[in-house]
Amino acid sequence: MGMLDGKFAFVTAAGGGIAGAIARRFGREGAAVCCVDVVEETVLQTASDIEAAGGKAIAKICDVSDEAAVKRTIDEIAAAFGKLNVVVNAAAASEPLHTVATMPLDTWQEVVDVNLTGMFLVAKHAIPHMQAAGGGQFINISSTFGAVAWPNRPAYMATKGAVRQLTRSIALDFASDNIRANSILPGATETNRLLARTPTMDQVRERMVPLHPIGRLGQPEDIANAAAFLASDQSSFMTGSDVVVDGGFTMI
């Protein structure tokens, strides 16, 4: 018996490092997983890995900032699976470094559209299916930078802070429908995105490990562990909370 038997999950950014690990873990724990991304090759890989490991997965290409595409994709998967009761909202843009004064308005808007409005749209169209299923869980991926600051990331930080509040809003308004919503705040996690501006992971570690009391950076599996817990009935009294998975980065 897996932790997530009877769960039917919609996981965005499932072609990426963190959400890919979450999708694979969900598959191993018995959930049927819809792997969603804008990049075809990587999301097909995730779905194929889940199936190869004996799980059930379907890949869908969908841009979370496109309402019609989101509604269509969610309705399709709810029909294919028979129900939908878990959503992992992990899609996030990767914008260049800017301060508020140097950032073009277009760049700001793109980040808001994907990181925040995208989560709103997925939630909006998933909720009716969760209500029909008798309840469900939202796991919204925020960030330590949704709680504390870091240089040159104004749009990322503003949207990740907003995500925590969106989670609370869903938790408050839909508790009576047996829907729970929690945020995960990952710290520095070793994925391709972390290499966006630094040539090697060793160089990232050299700079960042000293800021982490635990003595290492995160692995995608660390985030997947928290997500599996939040999606399962083991966390049944948790809603509207922030689950910080950061090796102690924000506690010092």
Next chain:
Amino acid sequence: MGRLEGKVAFVTAAGGAIAGATARLFGAEGAAMACVDIAQENVEQTAADINQAGGRAIALVCDVTDDEAVKEAVEKTVTAFGKLNVLFNAAAYSEKRHRLADMPLDMWKNVIEVNLTGMFIVARHVIPRMQAAGGGSIVNISSIYGVVGAKERPAYCAAKGGVQMLSKSIAVDYAVDNIRANSIMPGPIETPRLLARNPSIEAVVTRHGARLHMNRLGKPEEIARTALFLASDEASFTSGADHFVDAGYTAF
């Protein structure tokens, strides 16, 4: 000597109750005031009151979501007063109550645009002027609903959470320029807008119940006095911080 001698302040929503009280207080403490709002009559009244009381103020009609209009308003301020070194970002509104799944996308987008993107737009035009002035103080109005959930206000909650993080982002990126940025989180405040949405003040007090420890709503002047401290040099070591003016609402 007023507490804001030598300051020139740009105050958005200055035709409204909270920012209007703030603009009047800033003017009384010696700041030259650019009163900014989308409603001409109200903002002209605020400026007239300040001038009549012996202060210096101009009224500027401007929509904070209009990048060109904001640029122009900032230019007019510097032309009138020679510099700009205080910003009070207060333009905001709340959507009518909707649970997330019933909320039209347009409604969501507009709340995010005014409450969050609007603050970004104003800040990006003001910051270079503060750099030219050798420093400055930015005060952004968030809300208790930027850290706790409010029923049926997903966009407002998300936007106000975003504002909290935007302040921290500015604080981190611009400390080197001697620019401070802080958030105020007002609790429920007695304003005409609140009265327009509710049958009476008593009804609002009753609705909040035990959380309203002082058994009354806050007054606009109580927000203005916190803003005065943050705008002045008295707050010289305070940056990236959240200031709750909520009678213990979120402490409980």
